[in-house]
Amino acid sequence: MVSALSTRYLPPGVLYFSDVISAEEEVAIVAQLDSAEWSNVLKRRVQHFGYRYDYRARTITADAYLGRLPEWLQFLAERLVDRGYFESLPDQVIANEYLPGQGISAHVDCTPCFGDTIVSVSLLSACQMVFRDLRNLETRTVLLSRQSGILLSGAGRYDWTHEIAARKSDLVDGVKLARERRISLTFRNVIDVQSFEELSRGS
Numbered sequence: 001m002v003s004a005l006s007t008r009y010l011p012p013g014v015l016y017f018s019d020v021i022s023a024e025e026e027v028a029i030v031a032q033l034d035s036a037e038w039s040n041v042l043k044r045r046v047q048h049f050g051y052r053y054d055y056r057a058r059t060i061t062a063d064a065y066l067g068r069l070p071e072w073l074q075f076l077a078e079r080l081v082d083r084g085y086f087e088s089l090p091d092q093v094i095a096n097e098y099l100p101g102q103g104i105s106a107h108v109d110c111t112p113c114f115g116d117t118i119v120s121v122s123l124l125s126a127c128q129m130v131f132r133d134l135r136n137l138e139t140r141t142v143l144l145s146r147q148s149g150i151l152l153s154g155a156g157r158y159d160w161t162h163e164i165a166a167r168k169s170d171l172v173d174g175v176k177l178a179r180e181r182r183i184s185l186t187f188r189n190v191i192d193v194q195s196f197e198e199l200s201r202g203s
């Protein structure tokens with residue numbers, strides 16, 4: 001495990017970048033999220049923007065459209081395009097809140113629902129994300145710092161799972177790092193809803 005990331009260490013198609021937002025922007029985004037309603041459908045609280053994602057059915061349908069991203073997320077979506085991380089403007093964001101001890105199990109983001117590129121921005125706390133190669137179970141553990149971003153594409157998006165262990169601290173270079181409340185913002189592009197509905201009908 002390394003904390004200062006070399007591109008060679010990351011799974012193929014994964015890119016890590018620090019300082020994607022400023023401390024002031026982080027405070028403003030968290031204030032917006034906390035002034036809205038968090039959903040308790042999962043063990044961790046979530047909020048969906050752009051399109052609602054159905055965790056049980058693993059789908060996004062046309063009636064799940066919630067409207068344009070709010071301005072306070074749109075500027076970040078535009079920044080991710082300006083910096084070359086996305087080719088087209090992401091139109092869906094899920095905010096996940098993790099209290100110390102909470103995590104997210106190993107998964108590959110819904111393949112028919114979302115495009116090739118996914119970016120997750122970390123707010124308020126660092127934590128480790130574990131990647132596992134589905135083909136040979138090789139693992140890579142990556143420290144996500146506060147205000148950083150991690151981009152998943154290609155093999156890192158489709159052939160590796162990612163997860164955050166449900167624990168209160170991470171061991172980083174032999175040092176125990178306590179987790180604080182962490183919020184992540186995951187930006188995605190919903191694949192054309194019409195095609196998706198055709199896909200799910202098997203046509």
Ligand SMILES: O=C(O)CCC(=O)C(=O)O
Binds near residue numbers: 109120
């Ligand atoms: O919290 C994160 O950074 C990852 C979130 C995630 O994997 C997801 O929403 O599918």
